[in-house]
Amino acid sequence: MAIRDILKMGDARLLRHAQAWPADQFDSPALHALVQDLADTMRAAQGAGLAAPQIGEDWQVVLFGSPDLNPRYPGRPLVPPTVLVNPVITPLPDADGTLREEEDWEGCLSVPGLRGVVPRHARIRYQGFDALGDPIDRTVDGFHARVVQHECDHLWGKLYPMRVRDFSRFGFADVLFPGVLAADD
Numbered sequence: 001m002a003i004r005d006i007l008k009m010g011d012a013r014l015l016r017h018a019q020a021w022p023a024d025q026f027d028s029p030a031l032h033a034l035v036q037d038l039a040d041t042m043r044a045a046q047g048a049g050l051a052a053p054q055i056g057e058d059w060q061v062v063l064f065g066s067p068d069l070n071p072r073y074p075g076r077p078l079v080p081p082t083v084l085v086n087p088v089i090t091p092l093p094d095a096d097g098t099l100r101e102e103e104d105w106e107g108c109l110s111v112p113g114l115r116g117v118v119p120r121h122a123r124i125r126y127q128g129f130d131a132l133g134d135p136i137d138r139t140v141d142g143f144h145a146r147v148v149q150h151e152c153d154h155l156w157g158k159l160y161p162m163r164v165r166d167f168s169r170f171g172f173a174d175v176l177f178p179g180v181l182a183a184d185d
Helices: 030-046 141-155
Strands: 048-049 060-063 084-092 100-106 109-119 124-130 136-142 169-174
Touching: 030 060, 030 109, 048 141, 048 169, 060 136, 060 141, 100 124, 100 141, 109 141, 124 141
Parallel strands: none
Antiparallel strands: 048 060, 060 084, 084 124, 100 109, 109 169, 124 136
């Protein structure tokens, strides 16, 4: 449909809690149009994911994943393309019962040019619905879990710099990773 402007850190709309998508409006023209705008915008920006609040839409709708490797995240595994509406995330323990976090570098289309090390739950279960209203229930770990948590944070008014614990590992991508990552991600 359209490539939309992506809101940048500092825009107060990114700090709001998004509204749940109405259960009686799945598989609607409005939801399909929003998902298409998210897809077009994410593809144009070479993102790993995009949340509705990032394009100024106050709904609990995220899109993430790609059928191809993402140039913004070289060496990362593929995450299946997913539309996730009204998500719920549950951190899961390892086999020994330990609820573990992993730290890794993140970037964000709403925080262009910067990267930071962010702790995230290592293993999660996410539930919600696709655009047709069919349930989604997946257990994931690693990069997939990180992407889901990052995108869903946008629905609850959080940007990844709010989760950075060590600002010595936060900075401009072109300085931190010269010649590896584009400066505008």
